[in-house]
Amino acid sequence: MGSHTDSTPDHPGPGALPEPATDAGRAGLAALLADPGHAVIALDFDGTLAPIVPDPDRARAHPDTVPALAALAPRVASVAVITGRPAGVAVAHGGFADAPGLEHLVVLGHYGAERWDAATGTLTAPDPHPGVAAVRAALPGELERAGAAEGTWIEEKGHAVAVHTRRAPDPQAAFDALSGPLDALAARHGLIVEPGRMVLELRPPGMDKGVALRDHVRATGAACVLYAGDDLGDLPAYAAVDELRAAGTPGLLVCSGSDEVTRLSERADLVVDGPAGVVALLRALADRLAP
Numbered sequence: 001m002g003s004h005t006d007s008t009p010d011h012p013g014p015g016a017l018p019e020p021a022t023d024a025g026r027a028g029l030a031a032l033l034a035d036p037g038h039a040v041i042a043l044d045f046d047g048t049l050a051p052i053v054p055d056p057d058r059a060r061a062h063p064d065t066v067p068a069l070a071a072l073a074p075r076v077a078s079v080a081v082i083t084g085r086p087a088g089v090a091v092a093h094g095g096f097a098d099a100p101g102l103e104h105l106v107v108l109g110h111y112g113a114e115r116w117d118a119a120t121g122t123l124t125a126p127d128p129h130p131g132v133a134a135v136r137a138a139l140p141g142e143l144e145r146a147g148a149a150e151g152t153w154i155e156e157k158g159h160a161v162a163v164h165t166r167r168a169p170d171p172q173a174a175f176d177a178l179s180g181p182l183d184a185l186a187a188r189h190g191l192i193v194e195p196g197r198m199v200l201e202l203r204p205p206g207m208d209k210g211v212a213l214r215d216h217v218r219a220t221g222a223a224c225v226l227y228a229g230d231d232l233g234d235l236p237a238y239a240a241v242d243e244l245r246a247a248g249t250p251g252l253l254v255c256s257g258s259d260e261v262t263r264l265s266e267r268a269d270l271v272v273d274g275p276a277g278v279v280a281l282l283r284a285l286a287d288r289l290a291p
Helices: 023-034 065-075 087-094 130-145 171-188 209-220 232-246 263-267 274-289
Strands: 039-043 078-082 105-109 114-117 122-124 153-156 161-164 192-196 199-203 224-229 251-256 270-272
Touching: 023 224, 023 251, 023 274, 039 209, 039 274, 065 078, 065 274, 078 209, 087 105, 087 114, 105 209, 130 153, 130 161, 130 171, 130 199, 171 192, 171 199, 192 232, 209 224, 209 232, 224 232, 232 251, 232 263, 251 263, 251 274, 270 274
Parallel strands: 039 078, 039 224, 078 105, 224 251, 251 270
Antiparallel strands: 105 114, 114 122, 153 161, 161 199, 192 199
């Protein structure tokens, strides 16, 4: 695919639909506009729909997210929020429950292991991996031994557990000090480590956002796909869109731009200015698709 070599976010006028910087992205957008009824809009949550905050429990979707999704969701085959969080947490923090107009919304939590459907309000989830409980019990000792206990914070995620270093005196040094020990801890208990923006998540293998996206595109029979993300955990979904495009399904890769992670902006067809830019794009799409 072509790449967006300029990481400066696009700044179109209010309500304008920005133009992707690559041929593949332009083809993906054109396909979406031509046949929205067979389009999947897939979105990460933290950093894409919700601004990154020091305490993940306080993360909330951008205030214009639900109105934008309610305007767009009825016009496409499906809107899927794909997140590493538990699906129920993303639903609560997104304000998605009982919101009118979101019948076509699904939340795929824990990288697709959990599913919440707005149309029915039902949540399906597997039993937790036994290694998660073992890792959870061992983590405080690992943080102490690595000299990285000060300011780090352990997030309970049900089917996973995450260590955040954003509030440490030196967040990057704490992240670096913990990477090796947590890789080893995860491996001892049959888990893997998913690095992100000042966070290391220990979770079961076998599911990632690429797997979740491919499965959802296949299940919906989508003829085109848009994926928006901001962090390293979104790279498998980017790879899935590349594979779909190579197989003839047009796609558009959107990056919710940040200064902390540039690998997505370097690969994206379209870079927007954080969650506010993502929401503006969703609203512009809804406006363009309005009858």
